Amino acid sequence: xxxxxxxxxxxxxxxxxxxxxxxxxxxxxxxxxxxxxxxxxxxxxxxxxxxxxxxxxxxxxxxxxxx
Numbered sequence: 001x002x003x004x005x006x007x008x009x010x011x012x013x014x015x016x017x018x019x020x021x022x023x024x025x026x027x028x029x030x031x032x033x034x035x036x037x038x039x040x041x042x043x044x045x046x047x048x049x050x051x052x053x054x055x056x057x058x059x060x061x062x063x064x065x066x067x
Contacts, residue, residue, distance in 0.1 A: 003012045018024055028035055 003014070004010070005012055018027065025035060
């Protein structure tokens with residue numbers, strides 16, 4: 001669905017790829033968009049349950065939860 005018109009729900013098609021750096025710069029400047037890519041988010045560690053030194057959680061599946 002990325003090539004569907006959000007206003008009329010009609011199919012859109014790609015008519016050109018702009019790959020010249022100066023042309024891209026001029027278009028972004030005209031639109032008031034930033035010239036540099038957004039800052040990347042910092043790298044995160046694995047979830048807690050995937051950590052190798054985390055102790056396994058013990059639970060009794062046969063236990064009655066009402067007790």
